[in-house]
Amino acid sequence: MDMVLVTQYFDTMKEIGASSKSSAVFIPHGPGAVKDVAQQIRDGLLQASVGH
Template sequence: MRLAAIEKGEAEKILQIKRAKGETESKYLSGLGVAQQRQTIMDGLRDSVLGFSVNVPETTAKDVMDMVLVTQYFDTMKEIDATSKSSAVFIPHFMAL
């Protein structure tokens, strides 16, 4: 009985270690996915800024990024309005246009 209890304890220990390693691997892969998603977004923004600057010669990259930020701001406000049940939302305004 004593030997069986020891073996059972070792088996449980191995299972806990395997679960922990699996969770660690899962979180690592999730982090990689988020990093790749952000990189793809940045690549798309860069391409958009370059394309816009070429098609509208007198604009700068800052002009385009300001426009993107304002668009994202309004999209966020619209999304909050569409999904929120509250009648007032206070959002700090940090953008200086």
């Protein structure tokens, strides 16, 4: 599940990066980074769903 979530995140970032008005975003990489990014995405989705 984590891999699917992170893959979707990177696909989204790729699409955002294709826009001429976008900025660069640096994402940490390393053995624990995928887990950290996945947790941050989950936290953001949870906050968004609670806010509605």
